[in-house]
Amino acid sequence: MAHKAGLGRGLDALLPGGNSADPDPGEQAKGGKAAEKRIGPESQGSVVQIAIDRLVANPGQPRKNFDETELRELADSIAEHGIIQPVIAADSGDGSYIIIAGERRTRAARLAGLTTIPAIIRKYTDQKRLEVSLIENIQRTDLNPIEEAAAYKNLMDFSHLSQEELAVRVGKNRSTIANALRLLKLPADVQKSLETGSITSGHARALLAVTEKSAREKLFKEITGKGLSVREAEKRAAALNVTPAAGEAPEIKPSKRAAELDAMEEKFIDKLGTKVVIEGDLTKGRIRVDYFSMEDLDRLYEILGG
Numbered sequence: 001m002a003h004k005a006g007l008g009r010g011l012d013a014l015l016p017g018g019n020s021a022d023p024d025p026g027e028q029a030k031g032g033k034a035a036e037k038r039i040g041p042e043s044q045g046s047v048v049q050i051a052i053d054r055l056v057a058n059p060g061q062p063r064k065n066f067d068e069t070e071l072r073e074l075a076d077s078i079a080e081h082g083i084i085q086p087v088i089a090a091d092s093g094d095g096s097y098i099i100i101a102g103e104r105r106t107r108a109a110r111l112a113g114l115t116t117i118p119a120i121i122r123k124y125t126d127q128k129r130l131e132v133s134l135i136e137n138i139q140r141t142d143l144n145p146i147e148e149a150a151a152y153k154n155l156m157d158f159s160h161l162s163q164e165e166l167a168v169r170v171g172k173n174r175s176t177i178a179n180a181l182r183l184l185k186l187p188a189d190v191q192k193s194l195e196t197g198s199i200t201s202g203h204a205r206a207l208l209a210v211t212e213k214s215a216r217e218k219l220f221k222e223i224t225g226k227g228l229s230v231r232e233a234e235k236r237a238a239a240l241n242v243t244p245a246a247g248e249a250p251e252i253k254p255s256k257r258a259a260e261l262d263a264m265e266e267k268f269i270d271k272l273g274t275k276v277v278i279e280g281d282l283t284k285g286r287i288r289v290d291y292f293s294m295e296d297l298d299r300l301y302e303i304l305g306g
Contacts, residue, residue, distance in 0.1 A: 047086050049116040055089060055106050056096050058133050065144065065195070066107060074104065075111035083109060086118035090129060100124060100132050127159050135170055144195045145204070149180040175303045179273035182208055190220055199223055202230030202269065206237045209275045211292055215240040231262065234275055238290075258282050272303060 087102025097119070099106055109117050124132065134151045143151065156166050163181070167174040183194065183204055190207060193199045203223050210216040219240060223233050261278050268276035268287065275290040291297040 047118050047120055050089070050097060050119045050121075052106065052110060052114055052117045054096050055087070055099050055117065055119070056092070057103055058098050058100060058129065065147070066104060071104070071108050071111060074108035078105075078108055078114065079112040083114075083118055086120050088132070089119045089121055090124045091121060097121065098129070100129055130155055130158055131169065144197070145180065145183055145201045146191045146195045149183045152177055152180055153184060175271060175273065178299055178303070179205070182273060187217075193220075193224065200230060202266070203228075203233050205269065205273055206230065206233035206275070209234070209237045209290065209292060210240050212240070230266070230269075234269065238275060238277075241292075272300060274300065 083105055085102075085105070087105055088100040089097035089102075090100055092098050100122070102119075106117060134155055152166060152170075155161065155169075156163070161169065163177045164174050166172075167177050170177075179201075183191070183201065186194070186204060186207065190199070190204065194201070194204055199220075207216050207220055207223075210219055219233065219236055222228055222236060228236065258281065260282060261280075265276060265278045268278070268289075272289060274292070274296065277288045277290075279285050279288060289300065291300055
């Protein structure tokens with residue numbers, strides 16, 4: 001099991017040194033008209049005011065979608081109170097600065113009409129820049145499941161990390177990393193639905209459990225068209241795997257068993273990333289864990305402490 005790093009420490013674990021000065025929220029709230037401070041080697045690690053038009057997005061930024069309503073709300077807050085926490089940026093060498101952490105704040109500051117923004121300038125390798133961007137997003141704003149999975153894969157490929165090594169680096173369980181990466185095997189239309197929130201990760205795992213492509217497409221249409229719950233989608237996936245080409249699967253009837261068992265079953269599904277069925281009652285029973293390939297079996301073996 002991967003050791004969980006303390007994400008509660010924020011980016012301090014990755015960013016040595018502290019702020020040498022605090023930005024003036026009142027000055028920013030008046031329109032960010034403070035003059036840009038001279039930025040040189042001595043400014044490394046210090047808070048400086050930098051022209052907002054010199055900040056550019058990080059090409060390795062995992063987050064691709066920014067909610068316009070949330071940005072406007074943040075812009076209103078910045079206009080009133082200023083930016084309390086500086087962004088972190090790296091000198092690109094051409095007069096611009098790449099945003100390492102704080103792209104959402106920068107976008108909102110532009111909406112608020114600020115012309116300068118408090119920033120901490122640091123030096124990063126390409127690998128560290130990608131790593132910090134990933135962890136900053138995981139900590140501060142929720143990536144959608146596909147953005148998170150793509151970010152994990154990019155960091156693994158770029159830094160040549162195993163799933164176990166990545167789990168330690170970002171403070172996640174290895175099973176969390178493995179389950180996220182499996183989502184990238186889904187067809188483009190399913191991934192798009194995950195990105196927009198039309199379906200959940202639980203629905204996606206149900207789809208991954210279906211072995212036949214045509215049956216998987218059928219289940220996806222049912223999930224989006226009929227609004228199936230995750231549990232209903234899991235049951236439907238099991239039925240399709242039994243008779244993938246034999247017409248309609250039997251109708252799924254509402255469960256009458258104890259709600260505690262339903263909740264525990266969902267926890268197992270989230271943990272293992274596959275179909276799990278608890279058979280029995282609150283006093284005794286058995287747990288059935290399904291796998292659908294040798295790779296899947298090996299993944300479950302590692303999760304269960306093999």
